[in-house]
Amino acid sequence: MYSSPITLEALLVLDAIDSRGSFAGAAEQLNKVPSALSYIVQKLEEQLSVTLFVRQGRRSVLTPAGRHLLEEGRKILGAVSKLAEQTQTISHGWEPKIRIAVDSIFDLSVLYPPLKQFLYQHPNIEIDLSEEVMNGGWEALIEDKVDLLIGGPSPVPNQQGIRAEKIGELDHTLVVAKGHELTRFDQPIKRQDIQHYRTVIVHDSAKQAVPWSANIIEQSQHFYVTSVEQKIQAIIADIGVGFLPRARVAEHLASGALEEIDVEGKKSPVDIFMAWKLVNKGKALQALREEFMRSLVH
Numbered sequence: 628m629y630s631s632p633i634t635l636e637a638l639l640v641l642d643a644i645d646s647r648g649s650f651a652g653a654a655e656q657l658n659k660v661p662s663a664l665s666y667i668v669q670k671l672e673e674q675l676s677v678t679l680f681v682r683q684g685r686r687s688v689l690t691p692a693g694r695h696l697l698e699e700g701r702k703i704l705g706a707v708s709k710l711a712e713q714t715q716t717i718s719h720g721w722e723p724k725i726r727i728a729v730d731s732i733f734d735l736s737v738l739y740p741p742l743k744q745f746l747y748q749h750p751n752i753e754i755d756l757s758e759e760v761m762n763g764g765w766e767a768l769i770e771d772k773v774d775l776l777i778g779g780p781s782p783v784p785n786q787q788g789i790r791a792e793k794i795g796e797l798d799h800t801l802v803v804a805k806g807h808e809l810t811r812f813d814q815p816i817k818r819q820d821i822q823h824y825r826t827v828i829v830h831d832s833a834k835q836a837v838p839w840s841a842n843i844i845e846q847s848q849h850f851y852v853t854s855v856e857q858k859i860q861a862i863i864a865d866i867g868v869g870f871l872p873r874a875r876v877a878e879h880l881a882s883g884a885l886e887e888i889d890v891e892g893k894k895s896p897v898d899i900f901m902a903w904k905l906v907n908k909g910k911a912l913q914a915l916r917e918e919f920m921r922s923l924v925h
Contacts, residue, residue, distance in 0.1 A: 792901050
């Protein structure tokens with residue numbers, strides 16, 4: 628059992644005295660008599676064997692030890708206040724935290740406006756964002772490591788209890804660094820033409836399930852990275868070539884840092900999904916899903 632002379636009441640008294648500059652002002656703020664505050668401070672000083680306040684004219688000023696106690700104590704007061712708010716939130720069916728996995732293929736920047744709006748309306752709810760790749764996002768959702776998956780690629784796992792809503796599709800295109808040798812080929816090029824060049828591949832982040840692969844060029848040398856952003860930068864640096872969603876590289880295509888290569892037998896766009904487990908009935912998750920749907924689906 629924890630026992631300490633430092634109580635929440637004592638911290639509130641120290642905070643009020645410091646804010647108001649005197650015992651009398653603090654007593655008025657806390658609706659107590661000054662003698663009651665003096666007793667609390669005196670008792671705390673005796674138990675800690677420290678001096679917390681000194682007089683400077685009419686003001687009561689914290690000593691260095693008192694300042695340290697109050698600064699750390701304010702962290703505790705803030706945590707207790709947050710705990711109370713979260714407890715009230717939970718009692719009304721609103722979970723205090725939502726864990727979101729975003730597939731690396733998805734442009735994370737488009738999530739920030741709806742997240743900002745959601746947090747403005749629900750400031751007591753925490754958001755935990757993580758990045759996954761291909762099957763890793765679905766695995767995280769299935770294993771309850773996250774509450775919501777954004778940008779999960781098709782196909783949706785044949786897993787009972789998962790609800791998936793299409794939020795868009797990705798049109799993959801082969802991109803190379805400016806001036807790459809492939810830009811001098813007659814287009815559309817054949818897929819076997821790419822085999823002679825190193826390709827940049829993003830690792831599937833799945834830990835347990837069999838990893839997926841997408842647009843891997845067989846017989847090519849591979850350069851592996853852990854995120855789509857790393858892949859983009861590696862291709863710009865002319866380390867290799869690779870397929871990427873056109874929307875993710877539009878800015879680099881426009882600037883000329885990347886060039887698009889037309890390939891025979893081009894694959895159809897890939898559907899991407901927002902997904903969650905049906906057993907998760909939290910009001911916060913429902914509200915956030917609705918905010919995302921308004922923002923992402925047009």
